[in-house]
Amino acid sequence: MADIPDSTGPGSSGLKGRWHRLSIRQKQVVWAWGFLAIPIVFYVVVRFYPTADAFILSFQEWNMLSDREWVGFDNYVRLWNDPVFWKVFVNTFEYLIIGTPISLVLAFIVAYHLDKVRFMHGTIRALYFLPFMTSAVAMAWVWRWFYQPVPTGLFNNFLAQFGIPQFPFLQSTTTALPSILAPAVWAGLGFQIIIFMAGLRAIPVTYYEAARVDGLSNWAQLWQITIPLLKPTIVFLVVFSSIGFLRIFDQVFNMTSTNPGGPLNSTKPLVLMIYETAFGGRSRMGQAAAQTVVLFTILLIVSLLQLRILRDR
Amino acid sequence: MSVADDIEVRASSETLLKAERGPRRPRNMGQIIRWIVLFLGGILMVMPLVYMLSTSLKFPFEVYNLNLIPEEPTLENYAYVLEDGRFYRWLLNSTVIATITTISTLIFDSLVGYVLCKFRFRGRYIVFIAILSTLMIPTEMLVIPWYLMSQALGWLDTYWGIMFPGLMTAFGTFLMKQFFETVPDDFIEAARIDGLNELQIWWSVAMPLVRPALAALAIFVFLGNWTAFIWPLIATNDFDKFTLPVGLATFGDEADVQWELIMTGAAIATLPTLIFFLIFQRFIIRGVVMAGLKG
Numbered sequence: 262m263a264d265i266p267d268s269t270g271p272g273s274s275g276l277k278g279r280w281h282r283l284s285i286r287q288k289q290v291v292w293a294w295g296f297l298a299i300p301i302v303f304y305v306v307v308r309f310y311p312t313a314d315a316f317i318l319s320f321q322e323w324n325m326l327s328d329r330e331w332v333g334f335d336n337y338v339r340l341w342n343d344p345v346f347w348k349v350f351v352n353t354f355e356y357l358i359i360g361t362p363i364s365l366v367l368a369f370i371v372a373y374h375l376d377k378v379r380f381m382h383g384t385i386r387a388l389y390f391l392p393f394m395t396s397a398v399a400m401a402w403v404w405r406w407f408y409q410p411v412p413t414g415l416f417n418n419f420l421a422q423f424g425i426p427q428f429p430f431l432q433s434t435t436t437a438l439p440s441i442l443a444p445a446v447w448a449g450l451g452f453q454i455i456i457f458m459a460g461l462r463a464i465p466v467t468y469y470e471a472a473r474v475d476g477l478s479n480w481a482q483l484w485q486i487t488i489p490l491l492k493p494t495i496v497f498l499v500v501f502s503s504i505g506f507l508r509i510f511d512q513v514f515n516m517t518s519t520n521p522g523g524p525l526n527s528t529k530p531l532v533l534m535i536y537e538t539a540f541g542g543r544s545r546m547g548q549a550a551a552q553t554v555v556l557f558t559i560l561l562i563v564s565l566l567q568l569r570i571l572r573d574r
Numbered sequence: 575m576s577v578a579d580d581i582e583v584r585a586s587s588e589t590l591l592k593a594e595r596g597p598r599r600p601r602n603m604g605q606i607i608r609w610i611v612l613f614l615g616g617i618l619m620v621m622p623l624v625y626m627l628s629t630s631l632k633f634p635f636e637v638y639n640l641n642l643i644p645e646e647p648t649l650e651n652y653a654y655v656l657e658d659g660r661f662y663r664w665l666l667n668s669t670v671i672a673t674i675t676t677i678s679t680l681i682f683d684s685l686v687g688y689v690l691c692k693f694r695f696r697g698r699y700i701v702f703i704a705i706l707s708t709l710m711i712p713t714e715m716l717v718i719p720w721y722l723m724s725q726a727l728g729w730l731d732t733y734w735g736i737m738f739p740g741l742m743t744a745f746g747t748f749l750m751k752q753f754f755e756t757v758p759d760d761f762i763e764a765a766r767i768d769g770l771n772e773l774q775i776w777w778s779v780a781m782p783l784v785r786p787a788l789a790a791l792a793i794f795v796f797l798g799n800w801t802a803f804i805w806p807l808i809a810t811n812d813f814d815k816f817t818l819p820v821g822l823a824t825f826g827d828e829a830d831v832q833w834e835l836i837m838t839g840a841a842i843a844t845l846p847t848l849i850f851f852l853i854f855q856r857f858i859i860r861g862v863v864m865a866g867l868k869g
Contacts, residue, residue: 388616
């Protein structure tokens with residue numbers, strides 16, 4: 262039995278005979294498809310079919326009780342005319358546009374300097390990395406507590422000690438979004454630092470030695486050697502973190518759970534809107550599916566654009 | 575994908591080894607200032623975690639005190655939260671689910687990666703591209719069909735229902751395929767001549783040679799499943815089936831004013847991964863560099 266693949270396992274001696282008559286090459290093919298059988302079923306049933314279903318559902322109306330009903334582009338038209346959707350659309354991009362540059366610049370600065378530190382290098386690196394190991398939900402609650410007004414919240418208590426008036430954090434429409442973004446940036450920073458450091462270490466030392474011989478300043482070395490050679494790393498991190506910010510959900514859901522996406526929808530991202538449309542109150546599955554198609558399209562366009570812009574330079 | 579490709583190739587080569595070596599060159603006095611600023615920044619980074627822990631050890635009357643060290647440290651919050659029984663259950667659920675999905679992912683991702691790398695057959699490229707293409711599909715788009723599927727099949731509020739979408743990952747398959755490239759074909763040929771079958775060759779010849787990649791993938795998959803939120807939130811209604819993040823989300827809402835209890839819950843959800851990190855630090859950092867392209 263040793264040379265017979267169990268996934269294509271022959272039950273009868275007839276099959277067994279046939280197996281022995283196959284050439285080595287043919288046996289390889291049988292083995293390969295035998296190994297791939299379960300994964301192919303998985304990808305078809307759990308990835309491809311649901312993707313197609315989401316697209317189809319976006320052209321239907323369905324509240325989970327009646328039958329699915331074709332409505333053409335109605336769901337998309339309704340989305341287009343929905344002022345809340347546009348607010349959410351803007352919010353989603355605000356997370357991206359504020360979050361990505363801040364986190365990347367911070368991560369680069371830390372990585373650049375940490376790369377040159379020898380004493381307790383591992384310990385300092387660990388301090389920056391630890392937040393990455395936490396669950397976004399747990400940390401959302403920790404930060405939510407920090408943001409509470411006096412006498413509860415840590416930040417406002419701290420300010421009060423110096424007689425500084427309270428800061429509204431999650432309660433004001435202008436400060437709530439950045440307040441939710443802060444823990445997201447904080448938690449992802451360690452990851453980006455580690456990736457930047459790996460990129461920095463990959464730059465050959467000889468380049469810097471040559472630059473020093475030529476009398477280039479540290480600043481010139483940074484702009485003429487380090488950053489250009491780090492481009493692949495930068496491209497990867499920009500795309501990776503943009504996708505992360507565009508899909509923000511856990512933090513918003515948990516920091517605004519008494520008033521989801523509030524105040525006044527000022528913090529609601531697309532994923533939270535999708536969740537509410539599909540599972541909150543009366544479920545409008547078709548409408549929610551249309552929103553997921555929009556999210557998919559945004560993610561695709563943003564990553565393709567970024568790849569193109571950052572590559573060509 | 576090609577960008578990930580570049581980085582992947584770089585990361586899988588000597589870069590990894592270099593990432594572990596000491597800093598490049600010694601510096602002068604400015605080095606001290608640099609060190610101090612970095613150190614203070616690092617302390618600032620862990621402050622939220624420190625406050626979470628310190629508050630979980632405080633009595634209610636002391637919560638609003640800014641002191642880091644509780645005047646009367648107590649484990650009463652932990653006793654209270656665990657006595658309730660729910661956190662035990664959630665801890666168990668999260669552990670079981672993250673463990674099983676990790677094992678399943680490691681087996682299937684490496685098997686598929688191995689086949690796509692080491693077997694020559696028609697359709698290989700199409701299978702590879704098809705699997706890779708699923709990387710572009712965001713989970714949020716799939717959760718609605720998954721929910722409908724689970725509902726129709728009676729999978730809601732079951733472990734299986736929470737786990738099934740994560741049994742294999744396209745990213746891991748890609749990662750493993752890249753790493754199997756480093757296993758020389760000669761090894762496999764030799765094993766074949768020795769009379770091992772393909773399953774045995776994969777398991778006992780190829781797999782041991784890509785152990786670092788397996789470890790990296792395991793860390794990512796486990797952490798990803800441990801902290802996963804949106805799908806477990808949708809897939810469960812019964813609090814007996816909640817994972818820790820989902821449980822914590824509902825717990826926080828009902829225990830609204832009792833921040834010391836919420837911090838205790840947050841600590842229970844966070845401490846296992848933090849302890850794990852402190853033990854396997856070096857290993858995990860290397861894993862992140864290696865697997866650091868996951869979506």
